[in-house]
Amino acid sequence: MGVMDQFSLKGKIALITGASYGIGFAIACAYAEAGATIVFNDIKDELVQQGLKEYENEGIKAFGYVCDVTKEEQVKDMVIKIEQEVGIIDILVNNAGIIKRIPMCEMSAEQFRQVIDVDLNGPFIVSKEVIPGMMKKGHGKIINICSMMSELGRETVSAYAAAKGGLKMLTKNIASEFGGSNIQCNGIGPGYIATPQTAPLREEGNPFNSFIISKTPAARWGTPEDLMGPAVFLASDASNFVNGHILYVDGGILSYIGKQP
Ligand code: NAP
Ligand code: GCO
Numbered sequence: 001m002g003v004m005d006q007f008s009l010k011g012k013i014a015l016i017t018g019a020s021y022g023i024g025f026a027i028a029c030a031y032a033e034a035g036a037t038i039v040f041n042d043i044k045d046e047l048v049q050q051g052l053k054e055y056e057n058e059g060i061k062a063f064g065y066v067c068d069v070t071k072e073e074q075v076k077d078m079v080i081k082i083e084q085e086v087g088i089i090d091i092l093v094n095n096a097g098i099i100k101r102i103p104m105c106e107m108s109a110e111q112f113r114q115v116i117d118v119d120l121n122g123p124f125i126v127s128k129e130v131i132p133g134m135m136k137k138g139h140g141k142i143i144n145i146c147s148m149m150s151e152l153g154r155e156t157v158s159a160y161a162a163a164k165g166g167l168k169m170l171t172k173n174i175a176s177e178f179g180g181s182n183i184q185c186n187g188i189g190p191g192y193i194a195t196p197q198t199a200p201l202r203e204e205g206n207p208f209n210s211f212i213i214s215k216t217p218a219a220r221w222g223t224p225e226d227l228m229g230p231a232v233f234l235a236s237d238a239s240n241f242v243n244g245h246i247l248y249v250d251g252g253i254l255s256y257i258g259k260q261p
């Protein structure tokens with residue numbers, strides 16, 4: 001196999017959670033271009049329908065399912081339906097996620113739990129349902145969407161940082177437990193990416209905007225497109241000996257003390 005053939009996803013079935021738009025949508029489009037069949041879910045049917053139209057606009061015939069990743073029964077049913085209607089999943093991207101920006105002492109335990117539920121329990125629940133099929137097939141790729149907050153904290157994101165830190169370690173544990181079954185589990189740690197999730201931080205006049213630019217050597221916000229190549233790499237044969245790694249796609253933030261005065 002030529003080295004560039006290693007990046008092909010031809011014949012592979014990829015489930016990207018929460019991929020009606022945002023980072024998940026961009027990763028799914030990259031996978032489709034690399035030859036994969038695209039399957040995605042979202043909580044609301046109208047978003048699934050909107051997502052299907054968006055994929056169609058990109059020339060992609062995707063398969064969409066309504067499923068809340070925090071609900072075990074819904075996830076079980078979705079994976080059974082996918083296996084019956086599309087086939088056994090080769091690639092899983094645990095992308096679905098939420099954030100609540102609330103000062104810790106003002107955050108309720110319920111609000112904390114909600115973030116942990118989606119951002120950490122969700123990837124556990126979905127991975128648990130998908131791994132048996134991968135073991136049957138004799139191969140699998142799991143990519144967990146981590147974060148700068150898998151390594152760093154900041155005010156108001158205690159639940160999100162706890163979840164994404166946990167997701168980093170869940171990634172390493174899945175890699176450890178299933179590496180012997182030829183399943184590679186890695187993470188992508190995006191920097192600050194321009195999507196609906198960060199829209200409040202990029203609003204006109206929000207000082208956070210210039211703050212992030214000053215903390216990023218690339219001196220710009222990332223785009224979902226910046227994640228497409230790294231995501232294809234981690235889903236392809238090109239990364240068959242990469243396991244338990246978090247690939248930070250952050251323009252250099254984690255290496256940089258910040259622009260000197
Ligand atoms: P986004 O624009 O908010 O999209 C998140 C997606 O997840 C939405 O489609 C959302 O659907 C879905 N979702 C939320 N809760 C769900 C649940 N319980 N079950 C199923 N789907 C659910 O976020 P994004 O910026 O694309 O981020 C995607 C992932 O990257 C997240 O895990 C995020 O933490 C991570 N990340 C983002 C950045 C960034 O700067 N944007 C950086 C690092 C990591 P609904 O619309 O129905 O809620
Ligand atoms: C925030 C941002 C970040 C990004 C991302 C950075 O409020 O700090 O939302 O958390 O979403 O996770 O990697």
